[in-house]
Amino acid sequence: MMHSRKLILSLPRVLPAQQISPASVCFRGLATRAEAKTEKKDVPSEERKPVPSKSFVMNMFCGETVIDQLIPYPNYLTEDHTEVLHMLLDPTEKFFKDCNDPVKNDDEAVVAGDTLQGLRDMGAFGMQVPQEYGGLGLNNTQYARMVEIVGASDLGVGITLGAHQSIGFKGILIVGTPEQKAKYLPKVASGEHMAAFALTEPSSGSDASSIRSRAVPSEDGSHFILNGTKIWISNGSFAEIFTVFAKTPVKCPKTGDIKDKVTAFIVERSFGGLTHGAPEKKMGIKASNTAEVYFDNVKIPAENVLGGVGNGFKVAMEILNNGRFGMAAALSGSMRASILKAVDFATNREQFGSKIKTYGTIQEKLARMAMVHYATESLAFMISSNMDGGSKDYHLEAAISKVYASEAAWTVTDEAIQIMGGMGFMKETGLERVLRDLRIFRIFEGTNDILRLFVALTGMQYASTHLKVVQKAMYNPASNIGLLIGEGSKRAIRAIGLSNARPLPGVHSNLASQAADISKTVELFGSACEALLIKHRAEIIGQQFALNRIANSAIDIYTSAAVISRASKAIAAGSPTAQHEENIAKIFIDEACSRTRHNLKIVRSKDAMKRFDLMASISNDMCENGGLVAGRALGF
Template identity: 45%
Template sequence: MPPTIEQSFMKALFHGIIAEDIIFPYPEMPAEDRETTSMMLDSVRRFFASSVDSGRIDREHAIDPGVLDEMKRLGLMGLQIPSEHGGVNLSNMAYARVMQEIGGLDASIAVTLGAHQSIGFKAIQLFGTEEQKQRYLPKLATGEWMAAFALTEPGAGSDAAAIRTRAELSADGSYYTLNGSKIWITNGGFADVFTVFARTSALEEGKKPKLTAFIVERSMGVKSGPNEQKLGIRGSSTTELFFDDVKVPRENVLGEVGKGFKVAVEVLNNGRLGLSAGCVGACNTLIRMALDRVQERRAFGRSIGDFGLIKDKIATMLAHTYALESITYLTASLVDAKVPDFSIESAICKVMGSETLWFVVNETLQIAAGIGYMEEYPYERHLRDARINMIFEGTNEILRCFMALSGMSGPGKALADVAKAMREPIKGFGLLSDFALRKARSVLGRERMSKAHPLLSREAVIFEDCTAELATHSEDMLRKHGREIAEMQYAQRRIAEMAIDLYCMAACISRTTRAIERRGEDGARREIDLTTVFTGMAQKRLRQHVADFQKNDDELRKAIAVRAYADRAYPFDIL
């Protein structure tokens, strides 16, 4: 088995291999973390109940400084910072649970906290030298200093390769001079410390300058623009940043010079879990609101909760939220276990989280009916707050392409190695033997999920069948398109959608297996039912994607779009 397959459940799945040892048994939070987290959640709930007015935050487009001060006192600014640097030292699972709680209480505060620690100073934790950690983490842990992550530029959103901010090394080599700007930076109006990405001189003559990550203090000369006026998360600070001859000491380089892209990717891989956890919390809040509303709202002489279509909405919301919660904590546990590659899993959490929340908030507002549209009630604020999640920390479109291309890179390399080995059969004998063995296994019978509880055998078989389909169609697309697969975004989207549903199914099966083993069939009845419902919905989607590989209207859709680009308008009018 290639080394990369052993390191990632999802990358293994693209080879048709179910690496179930990675996801079974479903993880549990360690006892010491459970106690610390429970106490912290109690404090958070009391504080929010007494001191936080989310409607006011939304109306005034600001979080009261006193609220932030109290959050600092509660230790919320350094949840994952090690205790030796003044933090709470929570695991990723525990951190996700706290972010879940805050995401369900107020989106602006959750985004502010996440920008500070999920991404703002995360690079210092992951790539900082011991000297950098000692200098910055204690003040970041207490909130004396707040952090922000500065990657996006006016001409460089999802395309980090288009970044233009430059960092020139001084003649004596002691400092870099930064020039450029960043846009849409959360916490940009008040952060004291920024993780900034800029282009440094090329390492080799004739090569394009590489990205380098820097720790930049506001006191070095960073300027902020005014707060942006936004659709949602209005209490969070979002500004431009300007770097005009900002001098940054050479010792403030994060990681290696020219390796900033790696820093950005690792930070965002980690940060997406905080976002996903916040979406779980928001879904929980909205489901409670929907359940209250279905019982208080009446139509035709009875509660609307009695009607089948309302029950269908509630069941679907619960099933998708269960799947989201399952992948979020499974992935957080993989990070805690130091699994070396969780990049696809993390991207799935972000996409699934943001789209599940959007579905749940839309259905909750629909259940609320007329009052859902009124400013007097919180539904419309929740809807506005939810929309950003599909855009920041990597748009969902970009992440779908990433999932597919990253997942297919393993099978693609295997196919290329096999082609090379066939040209040199003596040297490549071992590789050809491994490839032949894997092919023989796939012909003789599908890969099995042996650790699923027998009560979930139907769901396990569906998962096995769909895993085989993912591997088959990934390989087919690679054979058909070769290097051009990078441009085949319709195919990428289908592959990514299959991967999302498969990871969700696997997480639900693992979690529900643990529930059955702990509490028996009757005690785990609700988990079993939600897993059954989600798997059924996912199977229908997967069948459609498989059918669409063979027969689709992709080229027609492209042609329609190209004609519309020329028109720059909807082309019809009945007059």
């Protein structure tokens, strides 16, 4: 039943790709951990078991469907939360419709002063700051609903707001001391002081371990002296408060050795020595300010260390993972606005004697636009609700929501332009501006390429822990017979082509087929991940052709799960749109599961591996040649 092949696996420690500022990410180096020596003895139960997780995505990598955060579709809004939200929605929508001019902001490459003042008056700069510090005190779901409005109107304004509160002072909000909160939150919540997040440097994009900015403590320990340069900093030209990351010397308490570790600091422009360069000229989000920031012997009080000396990477992760879900919400708003324009055009435009809405080509475009929007919105509010419910297991889900939303929004807006033809290409419709603005979203908050690796490797690491449990149990089968029989049975059933999967519980019977398909696909996904781990062990990090397809499979499965959960809730509640949502769910899930099975087949295919090797060879030839290698078609 159980083969005796050792399953000891040692994966690299993976940290998630982080947003640094527009057009950059932070991805700490993937340092391989040495394999732990395993003695042939029974391991205490507390050592055998991996740390349990309620994350649906994390457990997928073990072939398990854990629905604690999935079904029923979560919603932690109380009546008071809903009432507050309704009070805010109408005036906010009216403000962006009547008072903000996105075209002017884009043309002049700056958010108009009256727009900024209007946002201050509405409390938009401190939406999640507790009321005791002068903020609105919104929870994550309320915040997500509000940023939908901003995303539908002006992504340039959205970045200005997001760089300020989603990352700029978010560290103070989530890990700051009571004294730091009391000192800084009132002024940033009111918008009197703008905030920025400063991590990216000329030499450190995806590899934040190469940070060169340095903060050296004074002899008396009262302050640090900071020197360095940060690039692509949103709000960099006018922010007063910066969350800055720099290397500091840290003494190891065990060995006494001094090593450099990254520390986060709260830095005020008023400290002196902080200057900035000219605003960057960008493809999109022109209204948001982006600039280099320079630190020349900036004196930082010791009490302005944020989250503890040497804990900078941890602080960055907490900030960025905490705010990443908001991007899906904002882009859901952008998609909704683009779809509205496309539907209006298709409904009224007549060609060849008929409205273009009657043509199958247009119908398929509109239907697919609706499906990916539905999936994006489902992800955004599922994750925000899980966070409001106290979940700490949402980091992979949030990363997936960012990747999916940024690519879906680009596709939707591009297709809206296509439906509108020449009119869509004209500046007058506003879609060309939206498309330019959207391009950055696949790059910042962690490039989608890096985030795919983060999802795949983090999930693989979790799965490897599970495999280690099985391997250790084999050293004392008498004490672990239940575990071994269960694992052996699952593998035996798969070996003869049968499935252990059971349909997702709690799903409406109208979607029973899709529920069964998701469960079976999760099982196939877990089996494929296990096979890759056994084959490549710690070297799995180098199998990026396969890892990308594993990540795409994880994205398809999780979005399908979010869609089926939301649609099932609508059907059960007798929602007026239930049939429409059911139709969306059936098509979306059927196609997503089909794509996943195709990707999983590829990662196990020897022919595909040969093609991957050929692609690597082609790429290497190009890089060695400095460009294209093949001669011109005409020979000259």
